[in-house]
């Protein structure tokens with residue numbers, strides 16, 4: 184009789200070129216962040232006021248995805264809190280990812296829960312939770328207050344941001360001078376700032392910082408630093424590192440993409456049992472990573488924007504190719520107006536609120552910024568001047584993805 188072998192035996196014994204796979208995932212933040220000393224210096228300069236008992240200015244950081252905003256901020260915050268705690272200086276901090284906590288109430292509840300872990304705030308009103316936070320900053324009578332730095336990452340996801348910022352800014356007047364609440368807002372969205380209410384903008388953007396994309400050389404260095412930690416010696420060819428960096432630099436200058444490329448290339452090498460990451464594995468990984476990125480991008484879009492993108496995908500699949508003046512035809516070219524009509528129809532069918540055409544145009548701009556669509560002005564023609572829209576990725580795939588994400592859930 185054949186011996187029964189545990190099904191994990193083979194997996195467990197499988198040879199791998201990874202030393203520690205975790206170190207080459209985008210979740211890992213190295214202690215040494217390359218090419219960001221200038222920003223680390225500026226942010227710590229602003230926050231150092233807390234160490235002298237003063238309220239620092241609020242700070243707004245923006246820049247494309249994967250430019251190190253989250254990593255840099257977390258690193259500086261970690262060092263600030265370590266330093267303050269070692270010197271017994273009353274400084275506290277809290278990090279909130281607003282993608283997971285997307286309203287004033289949820290954000291304040293999360294923060295207060297972290298500050299008072301033994302208490303339960305379930306079901307308490309927003310006003311109560313807000314008071315609790317002010318009380319924490321004000322401190323107990325003689326003990327004096329605390330300077331609190333709140334990091335609101337992906338701040339563009341907050342639905343009632345104006346109220347949140349207004350509340351927190353006004354809170355400072357009630358706390359008194361021995362304590363304060365200051366904010367670091369972070370956003371991947373380059374246009375978000377221009378959409379802010381003027382009052383919110385002037386409070387949040389007392390200081391502003393833009394993180395630029397990395398170039399191919401910088402990405403090569405970042406990847407070299409990681410491969411040394413994550414892979415066994417001599418398992419990643421130098422040319423593969425350069426190729427991954429070049430691809431990421433060309434697409435977006437995004438360190439996350441660069442890291443993902445090497446991670447997936449390593450997995451492909453393991454699967455093939457080739458023991459080495461070469462250009463070939465990186466090229467294969469490119470296809471996979473691109474899909475993952477699009478998937479991620481689409482699934483984190485606000486619902487209304489998903490509906491707009493969905494309308495574009497649906498129309499791209501159903502509309503007849505457009506005849507051009509040259510006699511050729513072009514597939515998948517849409518008029519902005521017909522996309523808006525389709526969007527209204529679909530949103531209505533799903534009993535969603537319909538955004539105005541002004542907002543719709545904002546959404547179109549953003550979808551283009553993310554590389555999900557292309558647009559161009561039509562020039563004067565039969566329909567007058569209009570915007571032409573074309574989907575940047577496979578329509579079938581985008582449609583399927585949004586159907587799974589959105590429509591089945593509603």
Ligand SMILES: Nc1ncnc2c1ncn2[C@@H]1O[C@H](COP(=O)(O)OP(=O)(O)O)[C@@H](O)[C@H]1O
Nearest residue numbers: 209212216217248249250251252253254438439
């Ligand atoms: N300067 C850097 N040096 C080393 N790794 C970096 C650097 N910038 C970004 N990374 C890595 O890239 C990934 C994405 O960075 P992240 O800080 O999340 O970017 P953002 O918040 O701007 O989208 C993380 O794995 C991070 O560790």
Ligand SMILES: [Mg+2]
Nearest residue numbers: 252253254336
């Ligand atoms: Mg981030």
